[in-house]
Amino acid sequence: VLVWVVLGNVVAALVSSVGPAFVFPFYNDSTFEPLMNYLRTTDQTYPVWALVGQRALLADAGLDGPRLGSGISAFPSLHVAVATLNAIYLWRFGRLLRWSGIAFLVAIQLGAVHLAWHYAVDGYASILATPLIWMLAGWLSAPRRLPVTANAAG
Structure with missing residues (x-):
């Protein structure tokens, strides 16, 4: 829950960025058009489901006001943050399972960049921040002993 709140809401709102798939529609910058053209060409032979989701998010962005599940935010990557949580959990x-979790994390990081959802740095930030949030959650959930005072003891 903390990963979603801290990274997915607080940090995402503070940094507010769009992924490579949305750079041209939002900023008329063609830097990532070769990647998008590659994905569109590939989609003609093999379905690239990421394009369907990206089109839906872009359509929602053009509507009046926010819609549930319609936000576009690249930094940090919650895709990678959740995969990092899985890897941390499976490590033990x-x-x-340890290496399956790591392999899944690597696949999600590569896929998030290759499918134009995220820049590589979006995932790297999540990989660094998620273990810190994991440790904070452990600290917050640890049992605490209240100090015994003279009045409480007797």
Whole structure:
């Protein structure tokens, strides 16, 4: 929950950025058009479902006011943050699950960049911030002993 609140709401609102898929529609900057053209060309042979989601988000962005699930925010990547949480959790369960979690994290990071949802730095920031949030959550949920005072003892 803290990852979604801190990274997905607080940091995302403070940094407010769009991913490569949205640079041209928002800023008329063609820097990422070769990647988008590649994805559109690939979609003619193999469905690229990311394009469907990106079109839906772009259509929602043109409507009056916010809609549930319609926000466009690239930094930091919650895709990568959730995969990082999975890897942290699975780390304790032995080699197979540990490395499966790491492989999944790497696949999500690569896919998020390759499918134009995120810049690489969006994922790197999540990979660095998520363990810190994990440790904070552990500290917040740890049992605390109240100090014993003379009045309370007797």
